[in-house]
Amino acid sequence: MDREGEIGVLGGGVVGLTIAYRLAKGGREVVLLDEGEPGQGTSYGNAGTVASYGIFPVATPSLWRKIPRLLFSRRSPLRVRWGDAWGMRGWYGRFLRETFRTRFERNVSAIEGMVRGSVDDWKELVVELGCEELVNGDGFLYIFDDETGRRDVFGDSAMRREKGIREERLGADGVRDLEPNLGRVALGGMYYPEAISFRDPGALMRSLARGCEREGVRILREKVMGIERGSGRVRVLTSGGDYRFGRVVLSMGAYSGLFARGLGDDIPLGVERGYHVEFDMEDALLSRPVCPVSRGFYMIPMSGRLRVAGTVELGKLDSKMSESRLRNLELGARDWLGSLPEVSREWLGYRPSFPDSVPVIGYSGSGEEVIYAFGHGHLGLTMAPKTASMVYDMVVGNGERDDWGVYGLGRFRV
Numbered sequence: 001m002d003r004e005g006e007i008g009v010l011g012g013g014v015v016g017l018t019i020a021y022r023l024a025k026g027g028r029e030v031v032l033l034d035e036g037e038p039g040q041g042t043s044y045g046n047a048g049t050v051a052s053y054g055i056f057p058v059a060t061p062s063l064w065r066k067i068p069r070l071l072f073s074r075r076s077p078l079r080v081r082w083g084d085a086w087g088m089r090g091w092y093g094r095f096l097r098e099t100f101r102t103r104f105e106r107n108v109s110a111i112e113g114m115v116r117g118s119v120d121d122w123k124e125l126v127v128e129l130g131c132e133e134l135v136n137g138d139g140f141l142y143i144f145d146d147e148t149g150r151r152d153v154f155g156d157s158a159m160r161r162e163k164g165i166r167e168e169r170l171g172a173d174g175v176r177d178l179e180p181n182l183g184r185v186a187l188g189g190m191y192y193p194e195a196i197s198f199r200d201p202g203a204l205m206r207s208l209a210r211g212c213e214r215e216g217v218r219i220l221r222e223k224v225m226g227i228e229r230g231s232g233r234v235r236v237l238t239s240g241g242d243y244r245f246g247r248v249v250l251s252m253g254a255y256s257g258l259f260a261r262g263l264g265d266d267i268p269l270g271v272e273r274g275y276h277v278e279f280d281m282e283d284a285l286l287s288r289p290v291c292p293v294s295r296g297f298y299m300i301p302m303s304g305r306l307r308v309a310g311t312v313e314l315g316k317l318d319s320k321m322s323e324s325r326l327r328n329l330e331l332g333a334r335d336w337l338g339s340l341p342e343v344s345r346e347w348l349g350y351r352p353s354f355p356d357s358v359p360v361i362g363y364s365g366s367g368e369e370v371i372y373a374f375g376h377g378h379l380g381l382t383m384a385p386k387t388a389s390m391v392y393d394m395v396v397g398n399g400e401r402d403d404w405g406v407y408g409l410g411r412f413r414v
């Protein structure tokens with residue numbers, strides 16, 4: 001016989017965990033299903049930054065002038081797996097359309113709506129979870145070492161200022177004052193004093209999972225194999241037997257597309273693969289995450305190690321790890337920081353990405369019993385608390401919010 005539950009949260013990355021926590025805190029009965037240890041996939045290996053300044057989508061009008069550099073430079077932050085490109089042609093077509101000015105401006109507003117308040121939300125959440133020691137409150141720093149980098153970093157400034165984002169332009173001395181251990185001279189940088197980062201995203205995820213359990217969430221290690229709609233309830237087929245829920249939240253990150261398509265929603269979810277390498281060291285040399293903008297990776301001081309994470313590889317979920325991407329990160333970090341120990345570990349993760357860099361948070365076309373919460377791309381950690389609050393309102397029926405249309409499936413129909 002099927003097991004019964006009120007709400008099933010399918011997938012426990014940072015998005016599923018924050019949703020489950022919020023729902024349980026609000027008095028709902030929640031079962032969270034994840035095939036592995038919750039939070040230890042893409043949400044474990046990211047750059048750990050709550051990027052409240054990160055209002056720009058990947059597709060921007062200026063992308064066109066950067067394409068030759070992005071495609072043909074050996075140090076490029078982007079790599080296209082050409083063997084996978086034919087299967088992703090629909091995604092590429094939509095992505096290029098999102099570079100048009102009107103779409104770009106719409107996407108900036110949508111992203112801003114998700115990142116605004118994220119630092120305060122996370123600060124509140126870590127106090128509830130009792131893991132404040134994981135927070136690094138020293139902001140975030142972009143640096144550049146040539147004129148192109150300067151244009152890339154300072155060029156976006158006006159729009160950020162217009163949105164009330166606090167930033168400080170720095171010259172070479174200003175960068176050196178903040179980060180004296182950089183081995184090379186940066187010409188300048190942009191400092192975001194209000195951003196925070198986490199010293200150990202894996203530990204943060206474990207705190208969230210414990211917080212969920214304290215609030216009564218049942219966390220089960222089961223693989224979801226299918227979702228079926230019928231007679232007002234949702235049947236979830238899993239490796240541990242089947243479940244019937246009144247409501248289901250689909251939050252499996254990059255793996256969500258398959259299940260949404262199974263429910264009849266044809267959505268353009270793609271994947272932007274991202275890597276990290278780590279150097280175990282007592283003193284991680286930096287005080288805050290630093291991004292050399294032309295290289296597209298972050299160097300992040302974490303507990304007992306330096307993590308170098310980022311860059312984008314466009315390809316399929318199941319393609320193999322790219323050795324050249326890993327070396328790109330390692331050599332880039334050595335270039336900026338000088339002598340570093342041997343690489344201690346390497347990692348590949350999957351950003352669940354829509355062409356407009358805006359997540360889907362809304363009802364499935366198959367009915368309001370299934371709520372989608374995936375596609376957070378480069379900013380899943382940043383956007384998770386806001387996502388959880390939106391999903392909570394959908395579940396408890398707090399009345400339609402103005403912003404629902406922005407994040408729903410309707411935008412793919414135009």
Ligand SMILES: Cc1cc2nc3c(=O)[nH]c(=O)nc-3n(C[C@H](O)[C@H](O)[C@H](O)COP(=O)(O)OP(=O)(O)OC[C@H]3O[C@@H](n4cnc5c(N)ncnc54)[C@H](O)[C@@H]3O)c2cc1C
Pocket residue numbers: 010011012013014015016033034035036037038039040041042043044045046047048049050051222223224225251252253254255273274275276309310311349350351352374375376377378379380381382383
């Ligand atoms: C290199 C890199 C750096 C990044 N840096 C940042 C950053 O600094 N700041 C930021 O905000 N964001 C960052 N991101 C993005 C962020 O990590 C992602 O947006 C976020 O982790 C997505 O979370 P999620 O919960 O949607 O998905 P995931 O973390 O992928 O979680 C999905 C969960 O679903 C489970 N699952 C999948 N299939 C099944 C199944 N069939 N049955 C059961 N369970 C299943 C998985 O086990 C997993 O636990 C970065 C990403 C990368 C790759």
